[in-house]
Amino acid sequence: MRTGKEYLESLQDGRKVYVGGEVIDDITTHPKTKGYAHAIADYYDLHLNPEFQDLCTFIDDDGNRQSMHWFLPRSKEDIVRRRNYADFMFRHFKGGIFTRPPAGMNVVMFTQVDDQEPWAGNSIFKNGQRDLTGNIQRQWDMVTSLDHAISPMFLDVQYDRGRDDAMAETPMLSVIEENDEGVIVRGWKAIGTAIPFVNHLLIGNLWRPGQTSEQTLYALIPVATPGVSIVARESRALPDADPYDHPLASIGDELDGMVYFDDVLITWDQVQHIGNPDHAKWYPQRQFDWVHLETQVRQVVHAELMVGLALLITQSLGTATNPLVQSQLAQLIRFRETCRAFMIAAEETGFHTPGGLYKPNNIFIDFGRAHYLENQHDMVNLLIDFCGRGVVIQPTKRELDDPYIGPKLEEALRGSEISARDRIKIFRQISERFLSEWGARHEMFEKFNGTPLYLINLLTMQRTEYQVDGPLTQLARDVLGFGDTAELGKRAEEAEKASHYASVRFQPEYAKAQDQKEGYMNEKSATKVMSNK
Numbered sequence: 001m002r003t004g005k006e007y008l009e010s011l012q013d014g015r016k017v018y019v020g021g022e023v024i025d026d027i028t029t030h031p032k033t034k035g036y037a038h039a040i041a042d043y044y045d046l047h048l049n050p051e052f053q054d055l056c057t058f059i060d061d062d063g064n065r066q067s068m069h070w071f072l073p074r075s076k077e078d079i080v081r082r083r084n085y086a087d088f089m090f091r092h093f094k095g096g097i098f099t100r101p102p103a104g105m106n107v108v109m110f111t112q113v114d115d116q117e118p119w120a121g122n123s124i125f126k127n128g129q130r131d132l133t134g135n136i137q138r139q140w141d142m143v144t145s146l147d148h149a150i151s152p153m154f155l156d157v158q159y160d161r162g163r164d165d166a167m168a169e170t171p172m173l174s175v176i177e178e179n180d181e182g183v184i185v186r187g188w189k190a191i192g193t194a195i196p197f198v199n200h201l202l203i204g205n206l207w208r209p210g211q212t213s214e215q216t217l218y219a220l221i222p223v224a225t226p227g228v229s230i231v232a233r234e235s236r237a238l239p240d241a242d243p244y245d246h247p248l249a250s251i252g253d254e255l256d257g258m259v260y261f262d263d264v265l266i267t268w269d270q271v272q273h274i275g276n277p278d279h280a281k282w283y284p285q286r287q288f289d290w291v292h293l294e295t296q297v298r299q300v301v302h303a304e305l306m307v308g309l310a311l312l313i314t315q316s317l318g319t320a321t322n323p324l325v326q327s328q329l330a331q332l333i334r335f336r337e338t339c340r341a342f343m344i345a346a347e348e349t350g351f352h353t354p355g356g357l358y359k360p361n362n363i364f365i366d367f368g369r370a371h372y373l374e375n376q377h378d379m380v381n382l383l384i385d386f387c388g389r390g391v392v393i394q395p396t397k398r399e400l401d402d403p404y405i406g407p408k409l410e411e412a413l414r415g416s417e418i419s420a421r422d423r424i425k426i427f428r429q430i431s432e433r434f435l436s437e438w439g440a441r442h443e444m445f446e447k448f449n450g451t452p453l454y455l456i457n458l459l460t461m462q463r464t465e466y467q468v469d470g471p472l473t474q475l476a477r478d479v480l481g482f483g484d485t486a487e488l489g490k491r492a493e494e495a496e497k498a499s500h501y502a503s504v505r506f507q508p509e510y511a512k513a514q515d516q517k518e519g520y521m522n523e524k525s526a527t528k529v530m531s532n533k
Contacts, residue, residue, distance in 0.1 A: 001048060001057070001065065001067050004038075004042055004043075005041070007040060007041050008028045011197065013223070013224040014224050015027075015196070015224045015228075016228065016230065017033075017196045017229075017230045018229065018230065018232060019032050019196070019232045019233075019234070020232075020233070021234075024196070027196050027197065031239045032237060032239075032253075033196060033237075033252075033255070035250070035251055035253070036098070036197060036237070036252035036255065037197055039093070040102070040194075043093075044067075046092065047068075052088070053065075055068075055085055056068050056085060060144075066147075067147060068081075068085040069106045069107070070106060071085075072110065072114075076347060076350060078358060079347050079360055080347060083297055083347070086103055086104070086297040086298070087297055087301060089101060089103050090297065090301040094247075094248065094251075095301055096298040096299075096301045097248050097251070098194075099254060099298065099442070099445055099446070100193040100194050100254065100449075102150070104291060105149070105150050105151050105291070106149070106150050107294060108152040109136075109139075109140060109202065110287070110290040110357065111283075111289070111290065112272065112287065113136060113355075114356070114357045115353065115354060115510060115514070116133075117133075118508075118510045119279075120134075120272075120273070122279040123273050123275055124274065124276045126178050126213075127179075130268055130271075132268070135268075135270070135272055138269065139220045139270070143199075143200065143220075148199035148200055149197070149198040149200070150200050150201075150220070151192045151193060151194055151200075151201055152203075152204065152287075153189040153191070153192040153201050153202065153203050154189075154205055154284065154288075155189070155191045156170065156188075156189065156190050157170050159172075163210075164210040166210065167210030167211055168210060168212050171188055172188055172189070172215055173185055173186070173187040173188060173215065173261055174186060174187050174214045175217055175274065175275075176263070181268070182267035182268045182271065183265075184263055184265055184266075185217065185261045185266055186263050187261060188260055189259045191256055191257070191258060194254050194255060195232070195255070195259065196230055196232055196255055196257065197255070199222065199223060200223065201223060201259065202218075202219075202220050203219055203220075203221065204217070204219075204272075204273075205217070205218070205280040205284065206280075207277060207280040207284075211280060212277065213276070215277075216273075216274065216275055216277050216279070216280050217274050218271070218272040218274070218284070219270045219272055220272065221266055221270050225266075226264070227261060227264035228260075228261060229262065230257050230259050231257055231258045232255040233255065236438040236441055237249055237250075237252050237253040237438075238250050238438075242397050242398075244396075244397040244425070245396050245397055245428065247425075248429075248432045248433060248439070249436065253438065253441075254445075256441075282508055282511040283510070285463075288451070289362045289365060289514070292369060292451075293346070293360055296339075296342065296346070296365055296372075297343065299339055299376075300340050302372075302376075302446075303335055303340075306332055306335075307329075307332045307333055307336050309430055310382070310386055312426050313386050313426050313427070315417075316416055316417075316422075316423045316426060317388075317415060317416065318416040325386070328382050328386070331382065332379055332382060332383070339371060342364050342365075345361065345364045345368075346360035346364035347360050347361075348361075350516070351516055353513060353514055354513050359516075361516040362516050363464055363516055366460055367460070370457060373447060373453045373456075374453065376443075380443075383430060383434070384430065384434065390427050392431065392435070394428060394431070395413070400421060463507075465517065466504075467504070467505065469485040
């Protein structure tokens, strides 16, 4: 395990980073970036703190102590252990204000390490075969031994989505040459989180219609590779602000960004997969199941924070016992408990992958994330309604400290059994988290990270046994007295074949093996139900 100091030193490697139009020479010292860099340094040091050793570290198969962000779960107990670790980290970052620390990004390699053969075995080359076998394992051994940070970049530039053939015209990352050393690539990867602050970019694709062989590439490359330029969005950090006035933006900003590859050489040992859009269509989404599990933990923490802020602000305003407010508080509490129930259900109905990992139920992960996204906006509005105008009218610390106006403000703004300063702290937290530019980025991240709501729902239908002639219609067919459903199934299959998008009917077995099947109304349980009549 490395120290926070070693982490910061690893970022001083000559990487090319633009932030808001400015080239940052050293992201560990520049005002726009140093806050987040040092927050992640603190994250690394937490793993070395003896007080948190049992929570944040584990002993690997070689007897070495490692950070829990590399821990591969092989039982339900292991998954709970990972959940407790992630929960601790999100709480440490003030209720999950930093959405993608290394614990939430290194997991993108779990599916690859668990099932390595399809990545090499399904690759397609232009100039003769290359043996990629063992690359993923060597890369995994490297990043775990050095305790490096990874950020996945799988999304591509937006293009004319009204034409499938427009995909080939976009300036997205593409292989322009294969040679004995590796591949030369040129173009953009559209978005990644915290990319100025990691050691490696894990580039890949989430398939779209029209994707070409040249555009299909998965590889792990150092950020400081010659020809790689990071273009991050404008920073919302306020490093010089008083933490009382800006309790979140004063800490730093995670920074999302794009990356341009200018004829970059990616050596063959860095390549995981190349050239097969069908592989991109079927498998890589399973990598993000592990990322979304971390997301689910974070969203439970977010929901709990909203409840806590709501209880505190209504008590400080003297409205907590109002029957309408009590009913609305119950809605917030139910939201938190429902998010938590999905997380626990995912753990309880998990399964073992072919590689031996214990994987939480991907259906409950997706349904849980969908529930959060569908309801989060209403919950935030409730919280803001509790605040009233106080959420936007708060004096600054400087005004509170003023010898003339300060005492008058404190008298006017004190709450029910709470000082004015403490009550304003609650307002400040709510305002910055949900109403500021800094907070708006946070909300948009939750809305679109990994997969937006519509795609979560689409993936549910693509990856589970919900066909019209499948097990979920068995009860309805029995009630209706339907007999043979072969014709119904045939029509459905023909429609799914005509679709561009993935269907559970046609997925290869190695992809299906990463999806939950047991614990639902499948053929096995349906037969059992009918036999008990």
